[in-house]
Amino acid sequence: MISYGSIMNEDDYLSISGLSHLIFCERRFALVHIEQIWVDNQYTAEGSILHERVHSNSAESRRNVRYAFGLSLISRRLGLIGKADTVEFRRTDNSKNISGNNVAIQLSGVQGLWQPLIVEYKSGSPKIGDSNIVQLCAQAICLEEMLNVNIDQGAIFYGKIRKRLNVEFDENLRKKTEHYAERLHTVFRFGKTVPPLKNDKRCKKCSLYPLCMPDVLKDNIEDYLYRSLSKD
Ligand code: SF4
Numbered sequence: 001m002i003s004y005g006s007i008m009n010e011d012d013y014l015s016i017s018g019l020s021h022l023i024f025c026e027r028r029f030a031l032v033h034i035e036q037i038w039v040d041n042q043y044t045a046e047g048s049i050l051h052e053r054v055h056s057n058s059a060e061s062r063r064n065v066r067y068a069f070g071l072s073l074i075s076r077r078l079g080l081i082g083k084a085d086t087v088e089f090r091r092t093d094n095s096k097n098i099s100g101n102n103v104a105i106q107l108s109g110v111q112g113l114w115q116p117l118i119v120e121y122k123s124g125s126p127k128i129g130d131s132n133i134v135q136l137c138a139q140a141i142c143l144e145e146m147l148n149v150n151i152d153q154g155a156i157f158y159g160k161i162r163k164r165l166n167v168e169f170d171e172n173l174r175k176k177t178e179h180y181a182e183r184l185h186t187v188f189r190f191g192k193t194v195p196p197l198k199n200d201k202r203c204k205k206c207s208l209y210p211l212c213m214p215d216v217l218k219d220n221i222e223d224y225l226y227r228s229l230s231k232d
Pocket residue numbers: 024025026027028031195196197200202203204206207208209212213214
């Protein structure tokens with residue numbers, strides 16, 4: 001995996017949120033992040049309201065947990081930036097995990113060791129596929145880099161089922177996340193919007209459906225590809 005930070009300006013870092021668009025549909029990612037088009041539907045509007053509500057909280061502390069909301073994130077290795085909905089710092093006695101990696105940090109002005117755990121809020125229910133967990137893992141990789149600590153797991157709170165589910169950041173998920181981060185930069189650098197999905201059920205839930213026009217464009221994919229290739 002390329003360390004993107006070593007080859008690009010920070011202005012070229014891409015948003016972590018782009019990962020979930022990309023995994024859902026590469027055309028959606030291109031429409032939002034290359035063409036800067038956005039349309040809300042019920043699902044995206046509910047998600048935005050929930051995120052705004054979480055980010056507007058101020059820092060909170062309890063005896064054994066401290067909360068940071070809307071924390072800015074960056075990974076020079078993956079060339080990504082973003083925000084964590086919530087980072088919980090939990091008091092711990094262990095500075096290392098069973099593999100001997102650092103898992104805890106010191107917080108300024110507070111005694112003891114604190115283990116970070118990222119919590120992402122989603123208004124819907126758990127999705128089939130990798131988009132939510134890859135997004136969370138990318139946030140964790142950013143925070144690991146920023147704090148020089150190992151983060152073994154995070155959590156996603158799903159509003160529709162009102163449950164918080166844990167996510168393990170194992171090797172497999174980390175590799176997938178690196179793969180998608182690399183793909184994100186490749187598609188962005190390509191700079192062209194790819195053709196729509198063909199008769200795909202994802203389109204019915206996609207807020208960009210009216211602008212993307214997958215039903216109109218689907219018959220012309222071969223023409224589109226031919227035209228794109230001829231330009232190069
Ligand atoms: S409408 Fe379908 S093809 Fe178009 S961006 Fe959405 S998911 Fe992708």
